[in-house]
Amino acid sequence: MEGNIHIISFMFFTTLLFTSMCLSKPVHPNHCFQNDQNALLKIKYHWNNSTLFSTWTPGSDCCRWSGVLCKKLPKTTTYRVNFLEVNFGNDIAGTIPSTISDLPYLETLIIRGNPNLTGPIPASITKLTNLGFVLLNYNSLTGPIPNFFSKLTKLVTLDLNDNRLTGSIPSYFGQLPNLNSLDFSNNQLTGPIPPNLGYLPKFTFLQLSNNKLSGPIPRSLGNVNFEILELGGNQFTGDASFLFGENKTNLAHLNLSSNHLSFDLSKVILPVDILTSNLLVLDLSHNMIYGRIPAWLGEVPGLYSLDLSYNQLCGPIPTAGGKLQGFNPSSFEHNKCLCGAPLSAC
Numbered sequence: 001m002e003g004n005i006h007i008i009s010f011m012f013f014t015t016l017l018f019t020s021m022c023l024s025k026p027v028h029p030n031h032c033f034q035n036d037q038n039a040l041l042k043i044k045y046h047w048n049n050s051t052l053f054s055t056w057t058p059g060s061d062c063c064r065w066s067g068v069l070c071k072k073l074p075k076t077t078t079y080r081v082n083f084l085e086v087n088f089g090n091d092i093a094g095t096i097p098s099t100i101s102d103l104p105y106l107e108t109l110i111i112r113g114n115p116n117l118t119g120p121i122p123a124s125i126t127k128l129t130n131l132g133f134v135l136l137n138y139n140s141l142t143g144p145i146p147n148f149f150s151k152l153t154k155l156v157t158l159d160l161n162d163n164r165l166t167g168s169i170p171s172y173f174g175q176l177p178n179l180n181s182l183d184f185s186n187n188q189l190t191g192p193i194p195p196n197l198g199y200l201p202k203f204t205f206l207q208l209s210n211n212k213l214s215g216p217i218p219r220s221l222g223n224v225n226f227e228i229l230e231l232g233g234n235q236f237t238g239d240a241s242f243l244f245g246e247n248k249t250n251l252a253h254l255n256l257s258s259n260h261l262s263f264d265l266s267k268v269i270l271p272v273d274i275l276t277s278n279l280l281v282l283d284l285s286h287n288m289i290y291g292r293i294p295a296w297l298g299e300v301p302g303l304y305s306l307d308l309s310y311n312q313l314c315g316p317i318p319t320a321g322g323k324l325q326g327f328n329p330s331s332f333e334h335n336k337c338l339c340g341a342p343l344s345a346c
Helices: 002-024 034-046 098-102 123-127 147-151 171-175 195-199 219-223 295-299
Strands: 068-072 079-087 108-112 133-135 142-144 157-159 164-167 181-183 188-191 205-207 212-216 228-230 235-238 253-255 281-283 305-307 312-316 337-339
Touching: 034 079, 034 098, 098 123, 123 147, 147 171, 171 195, 195 219
Parallel strands: 079 108, 108 133, 133 157, 142 164, 157 181, 164 188, 181 205, 188 212, 205 228, 212 235, 228 253, 253 281, 281 305, 312 337
Antiparallel strands: 068 079
């Protein structure tokens, strides 16, 4: 009898402990704001229930859906969708839905890697005035870069690269005070670079390679301490030596290849203390650049990619620092009269 009591007591204790554990187990609240869920479901149905939206089921917490994040509004208990990512969906076809504008607290919008996504960028995005990061790249979007981006004054990053966009680069980008990065590479853009881009206080990344842009590179870009500047594969002309200089302490990646640029490379300088230079990649190939290769180039500590081929450079390749001798001869070939290792002796 006593043994049975112990068994019953043990079973009662175990049941009580299990019940207590269940009751104390944290329950994740449903933070989804109903209007946001409705907007997201409209996006899902617009794209014919793509497999990317397998977690987007009515009644579940939309803040936990794949590609969705929410943020608690200050001084409230309300959560609103502030992040949306629709990536790499081969079954995403058609256009970007206008209902994207029904997510008014969106700060980051990423729709990329969808090769069957076509049509223009919808004007409804202009209503999303909280947007800071917009990545609509690696799609098949067409039409011009729309003027309504001028209303997104909180914009920090805009990536529209690898689409089929046409027309010119609007000058209003030079008036967006928080703009840090633009990537319009691999499109079909024409015309010049707006000069006022060089006066943006926070600008450090500009990528415009492989378009049909033309004219001289604005001298105002010499004001910018770029980290990445890619202008290759266009039709730019004239001098670009002002993109170098003692104040270019952040410059890590500079690509000016395959243009019609002409300047004396021997007069180009980098920061006074060359050992602090961040330069990693320099591509000046396929231009009309002349003069000698400056000695400092062989002393840049982190330089790992260099291409000066197909220009009009002349004279011995500098041996200071010994770095240039470690590059492939193809980095120096097809110039006017360069000589010395890794090319033939002078």
